[in-house]
Amino acid sequence: MSGGEYEGFVVVVTGASSGLGRAIAEQAAEKGARRVVINYASNEAEAKETARRVEAHGAEPVLVKGDVARDEDCRRIAEAAGARVDALFNNAGQTTFAAHADLDAVDADDFARIYAVNVVGAFQMIRACRAALEVAPQPGAVVNTSSIAGVTGIGSSVPYAASKGALVTMTLSLARALAPKIRVNAICPGYIDTPWFGRGMSAEAVDALRRNAAAATPLQLASRPEDIAPGAIFLASPGARHITGETLLVDAGSHLGRASMAMR
Helix, strand or coil, X not given: CCCCCCCCCEXXXXXXXXXXXXXXXXXHHHCCCCEXXXXXXXXXXXXXXHHHHHHHCCCEXXXXXXXXXXHHHHHHHHHHHXXXXXXXXXXXXXXXXXXXXXXXXXXXXXXXXXXXHHHHHXXXXXXXXXXXXXXXXXXXXXXXXXXXXXXXXXXXXXXHHHHHHHHHHHHHXXXXXXXXXXXXXXXXXXCCCCXXXXXXXXXXXXXXXXXXXXXXXXXXXXXXXXXXXXXXXXXXXXXXXXXXXXXXXXXXCHHHHCHHHCCC
């Protein structure tokens, strides 16, 4: 495809084998990206399906297996993109499922493992791509996938919510530090209708979760990856060239009922 707002872009998407990462990779290709680096941690078959979809839109897919918690893997992912990166989407994520009130359900290892991917991994990817982002024709764009959990304290577990809050704060820090050559923003999705949310649940429980998620939003919607991705795509586009340090809530309005958001 040619003539899109991503025309000629080189894009890196971590955690792109499925779900939101796949949707971001595919929509970047649809908007004209010429190369899309598809990072995945383990599921090569799913990553190849992402690559097939990217290629169908006319972009060159580049598959790179790697764990963003490992700095050497981050550097390999960045090298695969080449000398220039127009947009980096830090989408790889990790969690554990535990009731927030059950303080014995998680331990320091859970915090360390989740932070290693969700926070340190994003930092390492930005560091690895920094030089390539700085040579982009327009300011290079970083979009971090945080979560509504990071601004409301809800979510799959306390360590997960804490890590996503840290990612929002890091977005602010790096937006200041890397300007004017690099813009850094974040999206905060709410519920996304993917197998990730229903991990370990029966089909009936997943259906109930989907219905409850939709009922809890003002828009009465259970968002899918393709519904969330456009927010990330916009933040990395030329149309957002005057936006940095912003956190965009893409949650069908679920935050509107959260008391913790009243002072935002």
